[in-house]
Amino acid sequence: MQQQQVKKVISSIFKYAISIALGVGLFYFLYNNVDMAQMRNVLQENVNYLWFVPVVVVSIFSHVFRAYRWRLQLRAIGVDAPLSALINSIFGTYAVNLIFPRLGEVWRTGYVASRQKASFTAVLGSMVADRMSDTVTVLLLTIFTFFIARGAFISFLDTYPQVKDGLWNMLTSPWLWCAALACIAALVWLLTSKTENRFIVKIKQMVANLWKGFSAIGRMDGKWAFIGYTILIWGCYFLQLYIATFAFSFTDSIGLKATLVLFVLSSIGMGIPTNGGLGSWHIAIIFGLSIYGVGRFDPANFDPQASAFAMLVWGVQTALLIVLGIYAFTYIAIDRRRIKNGKTIVRTSSNGMKL
Numbered sequence: 001m002q003q004q005q006v007k008k009v010i011s012s013i014f015k016y017a018i019s020i021a022l023g024v025g026l027f028y029f030l031y032n033n034v035d036m037a038q039m040r041n042v043l044q045e046n047v048n049y050l051w052f053v054p055v056v057v058v059s060i061f062s063h064v065f066r067a068y069r070w071r072l073q074l075r076a077i078g079v080d081a082p083l084s085a086l087i088n089s090i091f092g093t094y095a096v097n098l099i100f101p102r103l104g105e106v107w108r109t110g111y112v113a114s115r116q117k118a119s120f121t122a123v124l125g126s127m128v129a130d131r132m133s134d135t136v137t138v139l140l141l142t143i144f145t146f147f148i149a150r151g152a153f154i155s156f157l158d159t160y161p162q163v164k165d166g167l168w169n170m171l172t173s174p175w176l177w178c179a180a181l182a183c184i185a186a187l188v189w190l191l192t193s194k195t196e197n198r199f200i201v202k203i204k205q206m207v208a209n210l211w212k213g214f215s216a217i218g219r220m221d222g223k224w225a226f227i228g229y230t231i232l233i234w235g236c237y238f239l240q241l242y243i244a245t246f247a248f249s250f251t252d253s254i255g256l257k258a259t260l261v262l263f264v265l266s267s268i269g270m271g272i273p274t275n276g277g278l279g280s281w282h283i284a285i286i287f288g289l290s291i292y293g294v295g296r297f298d299p300a301n302f303d304p305q306a307s308a309f310a311m312l313v314w315g316v317q318t319a320l321l322i323v324l325g326i327y328a329f330t331y332i333a334i335d336r337r338r339i340k341n342g343k344t345i346v347r348t349s350s351n352g353m354k355l
Contacts, residue, residue: 038304043312046305051247052316055240059320062236063090066130069229073126076220079118080347085335086112088328095325098318105131111332115339116346133226137234138267145264149257152291238263244313250305254292262288282310 067086074081089111093104109127113120146153220226242259245251262285269284286306287297295303338344 039308039311042305042308046249046308047312048247051243055243055247055313055316056320058236058240058243059317060324062233062240063087063094063324065229065232065236066090069226069233070126070130072220072222072226072229073129074112074123077118077122077126079112079116079123079126081112081116084331085115088331091321091324091328092332094321095328098321098325115335133230134234137230138264138271141234141260142264142268145260149261152258152261237267240317241266241313244309244316247312248305248309250294251289251309254294258288258292261291278314281314282307285310285313 064087067083067090070090071081071083071086074086089108092111093108096104096107105127106124109120109124112118113123238260241263242256245254245259245262265284265288266281269280286295286302289295289306289309290297290303294309295306297303335344339346
């Protein structure tokens with residue numbers, strides 16, 4: 001047992017070390033190829049920092065709306081957590097992700113399941129559904145954006161055919177499709193196999209609980225509210241980037257369409273498992289700005305204006321997440337003490353599910 005725990009710890013360290021190394025490597029590659037003196041000059045002379053006040057306010061609202069949306073899913077599986085705990089779980093999620101990519105989602109699942117004495121896998125399923133809805137939203141936005149701004153994309157891909165060739169090779173890779181089919185076949189076998197093996201039975205039970213949490217969207221009350229909160233969440237994400245464009249003299253007139261392209265590219269960039277989008281988000285933004293004439297996308301010499309935009313917008317968001325994370329973990333510590341002392345009564349899961 002001890003040897004298994006050691007292997008698990010080593011595996012976790014290795015996994016997160018790769019993510020951290022990837023993010024730091026991209027960040028170093030990016031800003032090692034920027035004229036830092038010119039970038040500092042841009043930050044001193046071409047930025048109106050007052051625009052970042054509404055950026056921060058809108059960003060906070062996006063987290064609050066996400067907590068409201070998740071509450072709908074949790075109630076569908078009998079978990080009635082207070083809104084304050086859910087809001088702080090969202091704040092804490094993004095703070096944890098700054099250090100350990102993707103671990104924040106597991107952390108908030110464990111926190112809410114533990115606080116409400118609910119099934120971890122069922123709560124995890126609701127969280128997976130929460131993230132899957134975001135994936136679908138990004139996919140729909142990507143398709144919509146490509147059609148309304150396809151001229152800019154085609155022009156860029158014609159200028160950089162290596163990017164187009166790389167995307168095509170990835171999508172047509174037989175290894176990608178074989179791996180996807182293998183995963184589907186393994187899942188089907190797992191769900192349909194009849195076995196008394198304790199390990200397999202336990203896995204099937206976990207998958208069943210996971211599916212119960214995931215499928216909560218289909219049976220929950222307030223489906224229209226769920227869609228409404230999704231629109232509000234992603235509307236806030238877009239609005240904060242749109243407001244940020246007014247802070248820079250060279251992006252204050254690029255318009256809604258260009259901002260939408262930046263938004264979609266940066267959302268895709270966030271899919272790369274780095275610390276809070278470190279490096280990957282920056283490169284996606286610089287790539288997008290180059291489509292609309294802010295510098296030229298040259299990995300050997302990144303444009304100082306586009307680099308300054310990416311650095312400052314990302315930096316403000318990251319600083320906010322750190323502050324909100326400190327607030328969240330302080331709240332959680334106080335809340336746990338109040339629960340322990342009987343000053344806060346926790347309503348447990350109403351469906352009898354256990355941890």
